[in-house]
Amino acid sequence: MERTVGADMLRGVRAGLPVAVGYLPMAMAFGVLATQTGLSFGQAAAMSLFVYAGASQFASLGLLAGGASALAIVLATLVLNFRHFLMSVALSRRIPLARRPGRAAWAAPMGLGFGITDETFVVASLNESLTPPFFIGLALTAYLAWLSGTLIGAGFSSLIPAVIARGMGVALYAMFIAILIPGVKKAWINGLVAIAGASLAWGASLAVPGLPSGWRIVIAILVASAVGAAAGGEETASPGREESA
Amino acid sequence: MIWLMIAGMCMVTFLPRVIPLLLGRDLVLPRWVRRWLSFFPYAALGALIFPGILTVIEGRPWIGLAAGACAALLALKARNAIFPVLAAIAVTVVLDLIGT
Numbered sequence: 001m002e003r004t005v006g007a008d009m010l011r012g013v014r015a016g017l018p019v020a021v022g023y024l025p026m027a028m029a030f031g032v033l034a035t036q037t038g039l040s041f042g043q044a045a046a047m048s049l050f051v052y053a054g055a056s057q058f059a060s061l062g063l064l065a066g067g068a069s070a071l072a073i074v075l076a077t078l079v080l081n082f083r084h085f086l087m088s089v090a091l092s093r094r095i096p097l098a099r100r101p102g103r104a105a106w107a108a109p110m111g112l113g114f115g116i117t118d119e120t121f122v123v124a125s126l127n128e129s130l131t132p133p134f135f136i137g138l139a140l141t142a143y144l145a146w147l148s149g150t151l152i153g154a155g156f157s158s159l160i161p162a163v164i165a166r167g168m169g170v171a172l173y174a175m176f177i178a179i180l181i182p183g184v185k186k187a188w189i190n191g192l193v194a195i196a197g198a199s200l201a202w203g204a205s206l207a208v209p210g211l212p213s214g215w216r217i218v219i220a221i222l223v224a225s226a227v228g229a230a231a232g233g234e235e236t237a238s239p240g241r242e243e244s245a
Numbered sequence: 246m247i248w249l250m251i252a253g254m255c256m257v258t259f260l261p262r263v264i265p266l267l268l269g270r271d272l273v274l275p276r277w278v279r280r281w282l283s284f285f286p287y288a289a290l291g292a293l294i295f296p297g298i299l300t301v302i303e304g305r306p307w308i309g310l311a312a313g314a315c316a317a318l319l320a321l322k323a324r325n326a327i328f329p330v331l332a333a334i335a336v337t338v339v340l341d342l343i344g345t
Contacts, residue, residue, distance in 0.1 A: 077253075122289055125285070166302060174316035174326075177320060197290065220291060
């Protein structure tokens with residue numbers, strides 16, 4: 001049992017490496033920008049430590065610089081991060097969380113939930129054998145990369161040369177593509193749903209220029225998945241078996 | 246004011262992430278909802294890739310597209326995502342340098 005947990009966790013860490021490569025330069029950029037915006041080192045670190053949501057952390061800096069109130073920034077964060085609610089709903093069907101008595105019943109969902117980001121969500125849900133230790137390994141790798149990047153950026157500056165950092169900006173997109181391809185090979189409908197999601201996100205950003213990026217994803221998730229569910233006949237999209245309710 | 250803001254941001258980010266996992270186990274969902282949920286990751290992938298990939302290098306959308314195409318080709322063969330990712334970074338850095 002011990003060995004399986006350790007092996008699962010290690011698989012999660014490995015799956016998290018591309019995420020870490022993508023997070024590191026972004027987090028450094030956040031750290032640099034945060035201190036330039038007037039946050040202290042501790043405040044920048046606390047943001048990545050406790051909030052841990054890239055897009056909204058950057059947005060908060062922009063809003064702060066624009067003189068927005070704390071309440072407005074908190075509301076903007078809620079709006080921007082609502083997509084994680086949908087992702088958590090989908091993950092809750094995939095992660096077999098055993099019902100445990102007492103404190104563990106709360107601790108496991110809270111720990112796993114905190115680790116949900118766009119990237120950990122797609123990596124975890126498209127993994128054939130998703131288990132809690134796998135997700136912990138994946139989420140910890142991503143979290144540590146985000147946190148250490150922030151500390152480096154806020155403490156020193158972006159240590160990575162600008163041209164390399166810009167190049168590393170493609171990492172997450174490449175990872176998304178690399179995990180999409182096997183799914184499309186498995187069932188064409190998965191590719192169709194992804195194309196629908198991309199078109200909706202693009203269309204939404206063109207139609208409503210000021211739309212927060214989080215809502216592009218919310219719209220794409222809700223509508224494109226419905227297209228898939230309606231068109232998919234009896235196929236199951238998820239690689240893992242559906243936990244019987 | 247900044248600390249208050251961070252505390253608020255923490256709450257409104259944490260709760261939506263955790264509440265479904267806390268309740269999820271006890272929810273019995275109809276079949277069509279489960280099918281709908283099962284497509285969420287693919288729909289999210291589409292929206293995460295596009296149009297964002299056009300903005301990897303500001304003002305030169307084709308660099309992101311070229312790197313993405315390279316990642317896609319490698320992903321057809323590779324078992325791990327890390328090789329397509331490293332190759333895409335290399336392509337982006339080279340194309341970025343050539344242009345400047």
